Amino acid sequence: MGKFDEYNIDLKGLQTDTSEFEFQLDSLFFTHIDAPEIQKGNIQAKLKVVRQSQAFELTFHCEGYVIVQCDRCLDEMEQSITAHDKLKVKFGDKYADEGDDIVIIPESEGAINVAWFLYEFIVLAVPMKHVHPVGKCNKSMTGQLRKHLVTSDEEMSDEETSAVEDGSVEEESNGQQPIDPRWEGLKEIIDNN
Numbered sequence: 001m002g003k004f005d006e007y008n009i010d011l012k013g014l015q016t017d018t019s020e021f022e023f024q025l026d027s028l029f030f031t032h033i034d035a036p037e038i039q040k041g042n043i044q045a046k047l048k049v050v051r052q053s054q055a056f057e058l059t060f061h062c063e064g065y066v067i068v069q070c071d072r073c074l075d076e077m078e079q080s081i082t083a084h085d086k087l088k089v090k091f092g093d094k095y096a097d098e099g100d101d102i103v104i105i106p107e108s109e110g111a112i113n114v115a116w117f118l119y120e121f122i123v124l125a126v127p128m129k130h131v132h133p134v135g136k137c138n139k140s141m142t143g144q145l146r147k148h149l150v151t152s153d154e155e156m157s158d159e160e161t162s163a164v165e166d167g168s169v170e171e172e173s174n175g176q177q178p179i180d181p182r183w184e185g186l187k188e189i190i191d192n193n
């Protein structure tokens with residue numbers, strides 16, 4: 001049996017106009033998906049499939065938590081997740097993403113695997129900014145980072161400061177840029193203590 005067989009929904013073979021499915025997405029699921037954003041978590045996912053005249057309407061509801069890195073102290077943290085998403089599936093000649101949450105699947109197969117859709121819905125439900133509740137951050141780490149931030153602010157010239165203010169310099173926290181190697185080093189030192 002393949003890793004994602006249980007997420008394969010045989011639309012053609014559905015016996016009723018409305019069908020419901022449940023999935024427990026634990027850390028093994030995220031390990032199997034093997035994508036960078038989320039590697040651990042525990043999510044209860046429900047899927048309702050309604051057969052319409054020309055399509056199938058899939059309604060997903062995900063609830064639980066994933067483990068992500070805290071923006072403030074870089075330690076792992078639990079981020080609670082609630083996601084509600086819809087997908088419309090139609091039969092056609094070949095796979096196609098029509099946009100507006102409409103997906104075409106080959107009529108000859110008549111089935112859709114929802115594992116990757118579930119993963120994407122969960123990733124999209126993670127807020128841009130995620131930090132521990134007040135006082136729950138790794139104290140040694142925040143202390144070190146605060147020291148580092150104060151130092152680099154002082155070093156910053158007036159030109160750089162105004163560039164940041166008018167938005168021409170991108171923030172480090174936008175997730176696109178690699179972590180400052182000095183921070184990586186810091187975290188390693190702290191982890192090894």
Ligand SMILES: [Zn+2]
Binds near residue numbers: 070071075132137
């Ligand atoms: Zn934290």
